[in-house]
Amino acid sequence: MQAGTNPSESVSDGRDGAHPVVVVTGALAPYTHVLYERLAERLAQEFGRALHVLSCTPRESARQWVMPPPRLYRHAVLPGLRWHRSSVRNLYLNPAVVPRLVSLDPAALVLNDFSPTMLLAAGAARLRRIPLVIRTDGVPETDPGRHSAPHRLLRRAIVAAASCGIGPSEGSRDLLARYGLSSQKFFLSPLFPAWTPPAPPPPDAGRSYDLLFCGMLNEEVKGARFFTEVVLGALARGRRLSVRVAGDGPLRAEMEARFAENGIPARFDGFLTQEALPEVYASARLFLFPSRGDVWGIVVQEALQSGTPVLASPHSGAARGLLAAHGCGEVRPMEVEEWVAASLRLLDDPGRRRELRAAAERTLPHFTREAAVVGYLDALRPFLRGA
Structure with missing residues (x-):
């Protein structure tokens, strides 16, 4: 574990106007930054x-x-302890969240998933009778609570x-219901990319x-x-x-060696910035997403x-x-031979790829920043009127 940094100087004490909305999260991500910018704009416009x-x-x-630095919302990094247990598992303990909340005195609090800090x-x-909203991406299949009492x-x-509660899928609704939240108190807020082509x-x-492959x-x-x-x-x-592989991690050397040994033409980009991603995704005929638990x-x-069709496992x-x-x-199920057959079939069938592109064009307008913000506002609105 390591100690944290001091909160950003840009954060006020919350007493310069109406009680604010506060979100506590693990770390900012590109899409959450975009989300919070638009949410801050809507909160200011509709509720001041x-x-x-x-x-x-x-x-x-x-x-x-x-x-990038926030323009419309105010951000602080809480001092505290963090334990980065693996590439996907992190544990946070930030006691400073308590005096910070006392100082901000929010009209509503959104907790982004679960950790000791969130508790x-x-x-x-x-204790302070602040309305609390719990948000999670989690689904029952990937819930560590299935096997861990803590x-x-x-x-x-x-x-x-x-x-x-707020979440991006019916799976998130099911997860929160498993821990006691009524399904009627769940608001859908879809996830969306942080960039557009x-x-x-x-x-x-x-x-x-x-x-x-990207990830x-x-x-x-x-x-x-x-x-x-x-x-x-x-x-x-x-x-x-x-083959093109965008991303980095412990298996990079192994993958590079196996492809080279077998004469597979493969490009490894390593980690890429958001600005580089449009070219990457538009450079392949088929995207494989063999997730084991996203x-x-x-x-x-x-x-x-x-415009890149996707072949994915059911585990996301x-x-x-x-x-x-x-x-x-x-x-498709995670069976190598089935994926080989499906990949070759899609690569050899331009008509099927066109069908998938057309279906994506009809679907993606439902998974946008605006739809995500509406989910937050629907959840928060009862607590902001007259608070």
């Missing part, structure tokens, strides 16, 4: 209230995002203090790669080794596919908005709530 975001850490250790914030909210107790305690997607003739290069969550096996399985069938998977939407919120629910991608 500021938005304060308190982060538990400046940045998660596995993330290399460079975040402290929930306790402070209950995780279950933490979730039950936080949800018990909440007046309502600068130009219409190029035709397949302008795409240099057959397959694209952390690990197996336990992202299925990077599974992706490698699919590529080598296609080679065993006589198809030497060209709560959602914004990379799926990034591929779809770039995006696969269930977007691809399967709207027929805008193909979802």
